[in-house]
Amino acid sequence: DGGITQSPKYLFRKEGQNVTLSCEQNLNHDAMYWYRQDPGQGLRLIYYSQIVNDFQKGDIAEGYSVSREKKESFPLTVTSAQKNPTAFYLCASTGTGTPYEQFFGPGTRLTVL
Amino acid sequence: SQQGEEDPQALSIQEGENATMNCSYKTSINNLQWYRQNSGRGLVHLILIRSNEREKHSGRLRVTLDTSKKSSSLLITASRAADTASYFCATDDKDSNYQLIWGAGTKLIIKP
Numbered sequence: 001d002g003g004i005t006q007s008p009k010y011l012f013r014k015e016g017q018n019v020t021l022s023c024e025q026n027l028n029h030d031a032m033y034w035y036r037q038d039p040g041q042g043l044r045l046i047y048y049s050q051i052v053n054d055f056q057k058g059d060i061a062e063g064y065s066v067s068r069e070k071k072e073s074f075p076l077t078v079t080s081a082q083k084n085p086t087a088f089y090l091c092a093s094t095g096t097g098t099p100y101e102q103f104f105g106p107g108t109r110l111t112v113l
Numbered sequence: 114s115q116q117g118e119e120d121p122q123a124l125s126i127q128e129g130e131n132a133t134m135n136c137s138y139k140t141s142i143n144n145l146q147w148y149r150q151n152s153g154r155g156l157v158h159l160i161l162i163r164s165n166e167r168e169k170h171s172g173r174l175r176v177t178l179d180t181s182k183k184s185s186s187l188l189i190t191a192s193r194a195a196d197t198a199s200y201f202c203a204t205d206d207k208d209s210n211y212q213l214i215w216g217a218g219t220k221l222i223i224k225p
Contacts, residue, residue: 042201042215090155099211100144104155
């Protein structure tokens with residue numbers, strides 16, 4: 001089955017620690033995205049990548065970092081510089097045939113203790 | 114940056130009734146999309162309407178787009194308990210290189 005996987009589903013971290021969220025897709029999509037969702041709000045773009053070894057900052061990139069070494073993988077690191085990291089994080093991808101339709105993973109809920 | 118705004122923020126109706134949600138946006142767009150999100154899950158694409166289209170249907174879904182008013186509506190007919198979810202509109206800026214801008218969503222509750 002083609003799709004996007006995110007792991008883990010729930011993640012707890014102590015203040016001051018970096019943590020990496022995994023996102024893997026087997027849809028052969030070129031573009032991948034990371035969003036942050038806070039309760040009662042829409043999605044805010046953190047980073048996106050349209051091709052391997054290239055990525056751009058979104059609206060709220062401060063305190064986050066990404067890499068895109070493989071087409072299938074787009075991990076997100078939440079660094080200790082992110083002041084309010086507790087949120088629901090969603091990864092998405094788009095294919096060249098339907099560049100506007102985004103396919104989403106199940107999300108990772110990060111809680112900072 | 115937030116562009117879309119859904120209205121209402123929350124909607125509770127009886128099963129079998131129709132549900133209508135609205136979305137307003139600010140800039141010129143190529144397309145407008147609607148997505149559904151079940152609680153604690155990822156989003157699922159429902160329907161895309163292009164800027165030169167006025168109405169589109171998919172099963173029990175009907176979407177309209179009024180580019181002069183920069184607004185769209187999503188109608189779900191004959192609602193079911195399984196339609197309980199949050200619904201988001203997403204627009205692209207014509208110059209955005211396929212990035213989407215999301216509204217805050219409408220939370221729909223279908224009462225059995």
